[in-house]
Amino acid sequence: MNSSSSNAVWLIIDSLTFGGIETHLLELAKGLKQFKTPVKVWILRQYSEPPLLLSKLQSANIDVDYLQTSKRHYLPTLISKIRQYSPAVVHAHGYKASLACKLARVITGIRQVSTYHAGETPSGRVWLYDCLDRYSAFVSSASIAVSDKIANKLPVASQSFNNFIDSNGLANSKGNEIAFVGRLSHEKAPDRFVELARLNQELNFHIYGDGPMSSTLRSSAPTNLSFHGHQTNMDKVWQNVGILIICSRYEGLPMTAIEAMARGIIVISLDVGNLPKLIRHGQNGYMTHSMTALSDALNQYLASDVRHRTELKAQAVHAVNSAFSVSAVIPQLLALYFPHSCHSDYQIEK
Numbered sequence: 077m078n079s080s081s082s083n084a085v086w087l088i089i090d091s092l093t094f095g096g097i098e099t100h101l102l103e104l105a106k107g108l109k110q111f112k113t114p115v116k117v118w119i120l121r122q123y124s125e126p127p128l129l130l131s132k133l134q135s136a137n138i139d140v141d142y143l144q145t146s147k148r149h150y151l152p153t154l155i156s157k158i159r160q161y162s163p164a165v166v167h168a169h170g171y172k173a174s175l176a177c178k179l180a181r182v183i184t185g186i187r188q189v190s191t192y193h194a195g196e197t198p199s200g201r202v203w204l205y206d207c208l209d210r211y212s213a214f215v216s217s218a219s220i221a222v223s224d225k226i227a228n229k230l231p232v233a234s235q236s237f238n239n240f241i242d243s244n245g246l247a248n249s250k251g252n253e254i255a256f257v258g259r260l261s262h263e264k265a266p267d268r269f270v271e272l273a274r275l276n277q278e279l280n281f282h283i284y285g286d287g288p289m290s291s292t293l294r295s296s297a298p299t300n301l302s303f304h305g306h307q308t309n310m311d312k313v314w315q316n317v318g319i320l321i322i323c324s325r326y327e328g329l330p331m332t333a334i335e336a337m338a339r340g341i342i343v344i345s346l347d348v349g350n351l352p353k354l355i356r357h358g359q360n361g362y363m364t365h366s367m368t369a370l371s372d373a374l375n376q377y378l379a380s381d382v383r384h385r386t387e388l389k390a391q392a393v394h395a396v397n398s399a400f401s402v403s404a405v406i407p408q409l410l411a412l413y414f415p416h417s418c419h420s421d422y423q424i425e426k
Contacts, residue, residue: 082161082162082163082164083113083114083164083414084113084114084115084116084161084163084164085108085113085114085115085116085163085164085165085167085413086115086116086117086118086163086165086166086167087101087104087105087115087116087117087118087166087167087169088117088118088120088143088154088166088167088168088169088173088176088177089101089117089118089119089120089129089168089169089170089173090119090120090121090170090172090173091119091120091127091129091130092123092127093127093128093259094127094128094129094132095258095259096193096258096328096330096331096332097169097170097193098127098128098129098132099331099335100169100191100193100222100239100331101117101129101169102129102132102133102136102138103239103240103241103242103331103402104167104409105117105133105136105138106136106138106242106402107240107242107402107405107406108406108409109136109137109138110242110402110406111402111406111407111410113410113413115138115139116138116139116140116141116163117129117133117138117139117140117141118140118141118142118143118154118157119140119141119142119143120142120143120144120150120172120173120176121142121143121144121150122142122144128308143157150176151176151179151180154166154176154177154180155179155180155183155184158180158184158186159184163186164187164413164414165186165187165188165189165217165413165414166180166181166186166187166188166189167188167189167190167191167413168188168189168190168191169190169191169193170193171194171202171205171206171208171209172205174190174192174209174216175205175208175209175212177190177216178190178212178215178216181215181216181217182215187217187413188215188216188217189216189217189218189219189220189412189413190209190213190216190219190220191219191220191221191222192209192210192213192219192220192221192222192226192227192229192230192234193222193226193328194206194226194326194328210229210230210231211231213230213231213232213234214231214232218234218235218412219232219233219234219235220234220235220236220237220412221234221235221236221328222236222239222328222329222349222350223236223327223328223329223349223350224236224350225326225349226328235412236350237405237408237409238329238353238354238399238400238404238405239328239329239330239331239334239400239405240334240400240401240402240404240405240406241331241334241335241338241396241400241401241402242401242402243338243393243396243397243400243401243402244402246338246339247315247339248339248340248389248393249314249315249316249317249318249339249340249341250315251314251315251316251317251318251341252318252319253280253282253316253317253318253319254279254280254281254282254318254319254321254374255281255282255283255284255313255316255317255319255320255321256269256281256282256283256284256285256320256321256323257284257285257310257313257317257320257332257336258284258285258324258330258332259285259286259287260283260285260286260287260288260289260290260293261287261288261289262289262325263324263325263326263327264285264287264324264325265323265324265325266283266285266287266289266293267289267293268323268367269281269283269321269323270293270296270297270298270301271367272321272323272367272370272371272374273297273298273300273301274298275371276300276371276374276375277298277300278300279300279374279378280300280301280302281300281301281302282301282302282304282316282317283301283302283303283304284304284305284307284310284313285305285306285307286305286306290303310335314335314336314339314341315339317336317341318341318342319341319342319343319344319374319377320332320333320336320341320342320343320344321344321345321370321374322343322344322345322346322348322351323345323346323367323370324346324348324349325348326348326349327348327349327350327351328349328350329349329350329351329353329354330349330351333345333351333354333355334354334396334400336392337354337360337361337392337393337395337396338392338393338396338397338400338401339393340389340390340392340393341389341392342361342362342377342385342388342389342392343355343361343362343392344361344362344364344370344373344374344377345361345362345363345364345370346363346364346365346366346367346370347363347364347365351363354395354396354400355395356391356395359388359391360388360391360392360394360395361388361392362374362376362377
């Protein structure tokens with residue numbers, strides 16, 4: 077069965093850089109494929125450079141294409157494609173894709189789902205788009221919020237599914253780096269990580285990622301902090317990391333936390349977004365309420381014995397496998413996509 081069949085799930089996104097939304101969509105596409113569900117990813121338009129998501133989808137043998145052409149806007153193309161191929165559902169990620177898919181639903185009647193990823197309140201023109209997206213949520217067949225805070229901003233009832241990864245075959249990290257992994261932007265608060273490094277001069281810290289705050293952070297960074305820039309192969313990076321620090325101002329349930337814990341990397345985080353659903357303080361990681369407490373937790377873990385560290389790492393891996401893996405979450409999404417079908421009919425590929 078191909079990805080143009082009436083049982084197909086179409087995933088729609090506007091992608092330029094590779095961040096949390098792209099990581100989520102990539103894992104979703106791969107998970108659906110494992111469950112033998114026809115899936116196609118439509119990228120709204122092409123920018124000056126092909127998005128990294130494109131090559132990652134192609135490497136995973138996921139059907140992917142652009143909607144916008146030199147002669148036609150992505151919205152009429154989407155409507156035309158829906159009428160031509162009649163997919164079972166279109167699932168939008170990001171406000172541009174969400175607004176386009178809702179208009180397509182109004183015109184074609186297609187089953188349509190939007191996932192709301194952003195917890196921060198944007199500014200300028202993006203603020204307007206974000207408001208339009210949230211207050212038009214009633215148009216969708218279903219809405220998914222990646223955190224309780226995001227759900228509270230929606231004027232309609234929404235559903236929540238754990239973020240997830242394919243954890244099969246992942247090797248435990250043997251690294252010992254203390255790392256920040258993510259976009260260097262205000263909501264991710266890399267400035268807090270810089271201050272953490274400044275407060276712990278006897279330790280070495282590492283930042284993997286790039287973004288608008290990069291030059292400012294580099295100019296004020298202490299000597300025990302190394303910047304590694306944007307990464308295209310995180311599998312190699314994770315093998316160097318022993319502790320992941322999450323000090324964000326806004327979050328949903330970051331994929332980086334799940335990816336780290338699946339590899340036995342300890343996550344020390346502020347209490348933000350839905351991270352408390354993943355991290356059990358002192359059992360599989362550390363959840364703190366201030367940067368001072370986070371610094372204390374870091375030093376507490378580093379001072380702990382090997383037996384305690386080994387147990388925390390094992391529990392971190394178990395937490396992901398039991399509730400944040402493909403096998404745990406994809407069946408729930410299939411029930412949302414195909415509400416009148418028995419999702420137990422879909423079997424994961426071994």
